[in-house]
Amino acid sequence: MREKGEVVLEVRNMCKNFGSTIALNHVDFQIRKGEIRGLIGENGSGKSTVSSIIAGMQPATDGEMFYHGKPWKPKTMLEAAKAGIGMIVQEAGTIDNITVAENIFLGNAADFLKGPFVNRKAMTKAAAKALTDCGIDYINASYPTRLLDMQKRKLVEIAKVMSLNPEILIVDETTTALSQRGRDILYKIMHKLADAGKSVMIISHDMEEMMTHCDVLTILRDGEIIDNLDKQDFEDSKIKKLMVGREIQGNYYRNDNDTWSDEVVLKANYITTLNDLMCFNLELHKGEILGIGGLSDCGMHALGRALYGLDEVIDGEVVLTETNTVVKDSIIAFQHGMGYVSKNRDSESLELMAPVKENIQSTGYWKNIWKKPLIDFKKEKKYVTDQVESLSIKCRDINQPVRFLSGGNKQKVVFGKWIAADSSILILDCPTRGVDVGVKASMYQLMYEMKKQGKAIIMISEELPELIGMSDRLLIMRDGAVSGEFYRKDGLNEHDLINYMI
């Protein structure tokens, strides 16, 4: 274990209220030099709030902070970053319509002034160096950022924060957006910083990741610090219990070997898309949970989009076999009982400015809460509250705009809106992204119940344990094609699958 140094940042008695919501309630903790501190807790427990206050995104309602022993009250993220506290935020932190280099030096363009103009060549060169220093030399600094996928944008954010040489790096739920390669880059940066006597604070719901990489864990529950654990005291069940306040059983996946029907409900007939898939075949059966895994750029996310009619299929077709309907677009998919949880939560699955209720209701007007020619308001309310209750969505009330919810609670809204729609075919792309252990257990249980009701589910995921734990059949993809097909009864383990991924 690393030797801990002196305290570099101290949070004392911090409180943060949003109207009647108490996000932080008299929080105290310290960050020491040379440590990797994990911040862990259920969705909505206050992790992002405390981090964002340290990093200058918003002020506290009450309390004090000290950085290098002096009062610390940054007004902006730029001020904090320049003083040595950099944060990689949970949501998208880059701007689409500017180049990678401009994103990396956003707020610092003055460093590249040549007379009244910005020297773009010098900026691009410096950005390329910042990327290379982080081990991300495969991203072109002169590219428009909108051409990059979500994980590459996150890597750009990492390079941006690292370019200012932080003394404290805060990483908020970043790893869920990264492939294993991206994660390894981030872990390397974190350990390098800590070894150099700097500090890292990381937030993640991945228990294994936290136990492997952190020196100390601060556990938050309902805005309060419950405990601080040193590495020698890390124990999975103990941490979970401290997080949620009750025992959580270790294995929350299914433990049955139930079969599924022979009836095919969805078919991809030799589909080809513009970039990712070539003559791809797939059959999904009634009552089947079909897992799809691989490295993040293997084409699995594109497959989910193509099946739901979001990406153009230029050859072949996706067919709903019961009615022989060709899924040409997402409207046809939706009208024929399909649901889709996108990996890109904020940009594709939610209307952020709209309230929780409107986001969930949006799938219900087609058939469930419509009493022609009017809306059945009673049904409409029940449609929403059932989901808020069963998934424990933490919101002030159902009228609260979804943008004010914590990341994991936003994910629950997305999941809930498709559960409520009673879709007979669900395509779930990284459905448990950013949700805490307790809610994951409920989501897996719901998926299993849907399977038993005869619904068909495609679960696309980068997490092998959840694919192994939940799938009846599992396809591993590589370079846009299936490289391996496995069955639940095969008694799979992660090593069996990894060979087919790389």
Ligand SMILES: Nc1ncnc2c1ncn2[C@@H]1O[C@H](COP(=O)(O)OP(=O)(O)OP(=O)(O)O)[C@@H](O)[C@H]1O
């Ligand atoms: N701008 C805001 N307006 C209103 N409420 C907010 C706002 N930001 C956060 N909250 C509330 O504060 C509480 C703590 O949220 P926070 O994002 O810090 O949780 P978290 O622990 O990071 O959760 P997650 O694991 O889901 O990301 C939540 O109840 C959230 O809804």
